[in-house]
Amino acid sequence: MRKFLIATHGAFAKGIKSSLDMIIGETDNVFLIQAYLDDNINVEEELAAVLTHITVDDELVIFTDLLGGSVNNIMIREALKQNIHIVSGFNLPLLIEVIMGDAGTPVTEVIETAIISGKEQMVYVNKLITQQND
Numbered sequence: 001m002r003k004f005l006i007a008t009h010g011a012f013a014k015g016i017k018s019s020l021d022m023i024i025g026e027t028d029n030v031f032l033i034q035a036y037l038d039d040n041i042n043v044e045e046e047l048a049a050v051l052t053h054i055t056v057d058d059e060l061v062i063f064t065d066l067l068g069g070s071v072n073n074i075m076i077r078e079a080l081k082q083n084i085h086i087v088s089g090f091n092l093p094l095l096i097e098v099i100m101g102d103a104g105t106p107v108t109e110v111i112e113t114a115i116i117s118g119k120e121q122m123v124y125v126n127k128l129i130t131q132q133n134d
């Protein structure tokens with residue numbers, strides 16, 4: 001089974017999960033880590049708690065907000081495991097596409113396709129409008 005972890009600095013994870021739930025409905029295979037909201041909560045311990053829900057038959061896709069950021073760097077420690085994949089710098093369209101991806105399609109292919117689509121969703125709309133008017 002594919003499972004997903006959204007791990008971000010602050011409350012971004014909770015906010016994007018709220019948007020995700022509005023668009024695709026609530027999912028029970030999405031975990032959240034909201035790093036540094038509480039000094040008493042350790043990111044490594046939160047990750048360890050999530051990993052207890054991942055079996056050798058599962059695939060875990062981890063979404064982080066900032067490549068090279070502390071949250072991403074903590075998650076990267078798990079990247080060498082065969083069933084764990086990390087996507088950094090995600091946006092909502094990418095998240096939707098990966099989570100809704102065909103379970104029969106290899107996760108690497110789902111991720112790569114979603115990254116292309118996610119990049120295409122980032123548009124400077126003013127320039128787009130100007131080009132269409134010309």
